[in-house]
Amino acid sequence: MLDKRFIRENPQAVRDAVAVKGIDLDVDELLQLDQDNRKLQFEVDGAQARRKSFAKQFAKADEARRAELRVEHEAFDRQLRDLREQLARTGARLAELMLLTPNIPWSGAPVGPDEAANVVLRTVGTPPEFDFTPLDHTELAEKRGWAEFARARKVAGERAYALVGDMVMLERAVHSYALDLLRGREFTPVAVPALVREEPLIGTGMLPKAREEIYAIPEDDLYLAGTAEVALVGLHAGEILDAARLPIRYAGISPCFRREIGSASRDVRGLLRVHQFEKVEQFVLCAADEAESARWHAELLATAERILSDLGLCYEVVECATGDMGVGKFRMNDINTWFPSLGRFRETHSCSTLHDWQARRANLRYRDTDGTIRFAHTLNNTAVATPRLLAALLENFQTADGAVRIPEVLRPYLGGRELI
Numbered sequence: 001m002l003d004k005r006f007i008r009e010n011p012q013a014v015r016d017a018v019a020v021k022g023i024d025l026d027v028d029e030l031l032q033l034d035q036d037n038r039k040l041q042f043e044v045d046g047a048q049a050r051r052k053s054f055a056k057q058f059a060k061a062d063e064a065r066r067a068e069l070r071v072e073h074e075a076f077d078r079q080l081r082d083l084r085e086q087l088a089r090t091g092a093r094l095a096e097l098m099l100l101t102p103n104i105p106w107s108g109a110p111v112g113p114d115e116a117a118n119v120v121l122r123t124v125g126t127p128p129e130f131d132f133t134p135l136d137h138t139e140l141a142e143k144r145g146w147a148e149f150a151r152a153r154k155v156a157g158e159r160a161y162a163l164v165g166d167m168v169m170l171e172r173a174v175h176s177y178a179l180d181l182l183r184g185r186e187f188t189p190v191a192v193p194a195l196v197r198e199e200p201l202i203g204t205g206m207l208p209k210a211r212e213e214i215y216a217i218p219e220d221d222l223y224l225a226g227t228a229e230v231a232l233v234g235l236h237a238g239e240i241l242d243a244a245r246l247p248i249r250y251a252g253i254s255p256c257f258r259r260e261i262g263s264a265s266r267d268v269r270g271l272l273r274v275h276q277f278e279k280v281e282q283f284v285l286c287a288a289d290e291a292e293s294a295r296w297h298a299e300l301l302a303t304a305e306r307i308l309s310d311l312g313l314c315y316e317v318v319e320c321a322t323g324d325m326g327v328g329k330f331r332m333n334d335i336n337t338w339f340p341s342l343g344r345f346r347e348t349h350s351c352s353t354l355h356d357w358q359a360r361r362a363n364l365r366y367r368d369t370d371g372t373i374r375f376a377h378t379l380n381n382t383a384v385a386t387p388r389l390l391a392a393l394l395e396n397f398q399t400a401d402g403a404v405r406i407p408e409v410l411r412p413y414l415g416g417r418e419l420i
């Protein structure tokens, strides 16, 4: 969410962001509502002040005058009640539109309606060559008994899967390796709730925009979060942190749940796009300073690249376009990993800078060293998300007889085994 004063002083910048991000928001309606709201607030305040003076007049008046004052008072009260009802309606509509205001994208973001306009910044590593016909991860997993698909669908419907045997151990190894790497970078592991209330979903911007993507449990007023990012922002919502605590760095772990309504027909087989998956999330909460955010963006991106390089996977880093980055982002870089079965790169990581857009929604502030209270900046990036990353490991490191070579960095987590 943007600052009202910023919108008043930079209406064209907000109109431009709405346009390049493809947001359905009428900035002029918002500005008009803001003006009406301020005028109504002024009138209510004035009326309340006059109402107070009534009591003094009434005390001094004789009986005849008091009768007149009572009549005036009732008419006046009705008018004040109407004003307050108008103010409540205008305020509610204004708050609704404020939640739709987009962060202003950074000047280096390619302008375009969706990921087709994304620009590849660099490619690292080379796709593996096979002297046999490689299997896709689904075939390999089924051949080795590493996953149940049909049986899992009996249990949980489409896109369901169960990991079996060594695939479970490989998933744990990938997560433990990522957590150890992040702990080495002073990120605190936090196992967060995936069952969340509506507030943190609004605070992170997941609501109101994409309600249809989120599993809801209405009888408990709870939702299943699609990423640990939701709870990590939610943990500090409403707080005023001390500047000395910043930057807060979390390695958030949680199951992630997504209805994938928007991608109903895509990746319906295998492990690439499922309703429930596991993720280790890099999260930073830092001072409201562009250079500080830029520094953390670079570090979160570098850590994800370090993980992929350590795993020996070939990947590309992408600058996301204005129409792909989403309403709350200032900047977003995706990292796409090579999938031999697809013969192309698929997203495995997404690194975002949001400045104070989330903190303003979550009312997450800090007391600066000069005593000023400011909204913090938040950033997030994937460290590892499985089973999509497992699929990449299976496909890229498979051998002719259907074994999989274990990247060196994972061997300590798998009893030293080099092959499964």
Ligand SMILES: Nc1ncnc2c1ncn2[C@@H]1O[C@H](COS(=O)(=O)NC(=O)[C@@H](N)CO)[C@@H](O)[C@H]1O
Binding pocket: 226, 227, 228, 229, 258, 260, 271, 272, 273, 274, 275, 277, 279, 281, 347, 348, 349, 350, 351, 380, 381, 382, 383, 385, 386, 387, 388
């Ligand atoms: N439906 C899904 N099934 C499997 N993996 C998924 C699914 N949705 C997302 N992921 C994985 O999770 C990663 C992060 O998802 S994201 O929506 O792009 N970004 C976030 O959630 C941010 N909080 C950064 O992690 C993706 O890059 C992808 O690797």
